[in-house]
Amino acid sequence: MFHVGSQNLSPERWREALATVAEVMERFDGRVDMIDIGGGIPANTREEKLTDTWPAIGATVIEAADQFRDDGRVRDVDESTAAR
Numbered sequence: 001m002f003h004v005g006s007q008n009l010s011p012e013r014w015r016e017a018l019a020t021v022a023e024v025m026e027r028f029d030g031r032v033d034m035i036d037i038g039g040g041i042p043a044n045t046r047e048e049k050l051t052d053t054w055p056a057i058g059a060t061v062i063e064a065a066d067q068f069r070d071d072g073r074v075r076d077v078d079e080s081t082a083a084r
Helices: 011-027 051-071
Strands: 032-036 074-078
Touching: 011 032, 011 051, 051 074
Parallel strands: 032 074
Antiparallel strands: none
16 A cells, blocks of 8 residues: 555656556565555645546556556555545
8 A cells, every 4th residue: 555645636646656566566576456545636625626637647547557457466456445
């Protein structure tokens, strides 16, 4: 599990975090059922509309998830439900 930081608006931060997960898995020849992307997905506040970044963040996560699945290293990439 990782957390890119609360209200993180940068798709690049998501890309970097997922690349780090890939590096660790490759180094240890890892295979897992799920990568928990934790949190940090921006939410709107009364002062700011932050969800405009969702499409770019989503595309970044989907691209990484597809690569993990194609490599056969991960079954799923999902946001944590532990806090719910």
